[in-house]
Amino acid sequence: MILGLAAVAVGRTDTWLGLFYRRIKARKGGPKAVTATARKLGCSIYHMLKYQVEFVALDMDKYVAQAEAHRLGYLTREAKKLGYQLIEIEQAA
Numbered sequence: 001m002i003l004g005l006a007a008v009a010v011g012r013t014d015t016w017l018g019l020f021y022r023r024i025k026a027r028k029g030g031p032k033a034v035t036a037t038a039r040k041l042g043c044s045i046y047h048m049l050k051y052q053v054e055f056v057a058l059d060m061d062k063y064v065a066q067a068e069a070h071r072l073g074y075l076t077r078e079a080k081k082l083g084y085q086l087i088e089i090e091q092a093a
Contacts (some may be wrong), residue, residue, distance in 0.1 A: 007037035076085040
């Protein structure tokens with residue numbers, strides 16, 4: 001319950017957890033996003049308590065790049081399953 005409220009609150013922030021929440025919410029809906037973010041918060045709390053370490057927030061640029069690379073890999077695999085090949089288009093200067 002408390003982690004669920006924290007998940008909704010963190011969803012409104014400009015942090016990597018907020019971005020995670022919004023990504024899941026867009027893909028699977030609000031209730032699933034709350035559950036996934038609450039679980040991520042719970043795992044982080046457990047890790048901090050078990051190993052007596054401080055919370056280290058991820059760099060937002062690094063997290064965004066990682067999420068984009070994951071999405072590109074997913075799209076590439078899906079295109080290959082359908083018999084297509086993705087080709088990168090060059091940006092106009």
